[in-house]
Amino acid sequence: MAGSRRFTDRTDAGERLATALREQGIDADIALAIPRGGLPLGRAVADELDIPLDIVVAKKIGAPGNPEYAIGAVASDGSVWRNEEAFRGTSTDEGYFQQRRDEEAKNARQKAERYRGDRDAPALAGKTVVVVDDGVATGSTARACLKTLNETAAERIVLAVPVGPPDTIDSLESETDTVVCLETPRGFRGVGQFYENFGQVSDEEAMTYLEQ
Numbered sequence: 001m002a003g004s005r006r007f008t009d010r011t012d013a014g015e016r017l018a019t020a021l022r023e024q025g026i027d028a029d030i031a032l033a034i035p036r037g038g039l040p041l042g043r044a045v046a047d048e049l050d051i052p053l054d055i056v057v058a059k060k061i062g063a064p065g066n067p068e069y070a071i072g073a074v075a076s077d078g079s080v081w082r083n084e085e086a087f088r089g090t091s092t093d094e095g096y097f098q099q100r101r102d103e104e105a106k107n108a109r110q111k112a113e114r115y116r117g118d119r120d121a122p123a124l125a126g127k128t129v130v131v132v133d134d135g136v137a138t139g140s141t142a143r144a145c146l147k148t149l150n151e152t153a154a155e156r157i158v159l160a161v162p163v164g165p166p167d168t169i170d171s172l173e174s175e176t177d178t179v180v181c182l183e184t185p186r187g188f189r190g191v192g193q194f195y196e197n198f199g200q201v202s203d204e205e206a207m208t209y210l211e212q
Contacts, residue, residue: 009197010037010134012160013182014044020180021049021130026030026158029127032056034113034145036206038133043209045132045160054122055212056131057112058144059104061097063090073109073144074101076108079151081143115207125153134198135191136164139172146176163194 021028028116030052033042039055042080043066046053061072063086066077071092072082080101087097129149136142158178165188173179183194192198 005194007195008137008144008197010040010201011044013195014132015043015048015180016049017132017160017162017180018045019043020182021141021158021160023177024180026130026166026178026180028053028130029133030113030122030124030160031041031130031131031132032145032149033209034058034131035111036052036142036201036203037135039206039209040201041134041162042132043212045130047212051130052122055112055115055210056139056145057110058148059108060128060140061104065093066090069106070138070140071087072097072101073140073142074105074108075148076105076112077148077151078105079144080105081147083140105136111203112202115210124149126155128156128158130158130160132160132180134162135194136161136172137188138166139164139168141203142172143175146172148161150187163191164188 024151028049029091031042032054033039042053058073058075060070063069063071071086072078081109131145156177159176161182161185164181166184169184170182
């Protein structure tokens with residue numbers, strides 16, 4: 001981890017992201033955080049840039065017998081990204097993938113509805129949208145979120161994350177207009193290693209950031 005900064009917590013990382021966005025001249029209209037861990041950062045970005053905060057939701061599709069190993073992800077509108085290399089390298093078949101896709105799409109829709117309550121999804125036409133998360137590893141959920149946003153009429157979509165491995169960040173740059181990443185360490189083992197405080201964020205805590 002030599003040469004890489006550590007972030008005090010997610011709020012600190014969000015404040016540093018906001019500074020980087022401002023320094024790069026990105027005139028954002030709205031921040032969309034990926035729940036749950038992205039919301040403390042999204043709140044900091046939104047406050048620093050004086051823009052609204054909302055959410056974009058995707059759920060990971062785990063491999064058979066290894067739910068933490070992402071073979072894809074699906075967003076709340078059903079937009080799906082599949083990791084073809086991981087799919088081929090596991091005992092996954094099309095039936096399993098389609099079943100898990102449908103289940104996780106439903107879970108993503110329910111989470112979006114729970115977080116928004118009676119608020120409508122934001123109108124993104126013609127806007128510069130900043131998608132915020134607390135970091136990426138494989139980037140599976142970020143890819144599904146970007147895929148659904150690429151189908152909107154947003155003018156520009158920016159992915160803003162504090163940290164991610166170089167190969168993941170390089171590949172994400174081909175899937176959106178701009179990627180802002182503060183740290184791309186080669187000794188990457190997991191997002192949490194770059195935070196002094198990386199406690200789990202509950203749904204209840206995450207939703208408070210939308211209410212502020």
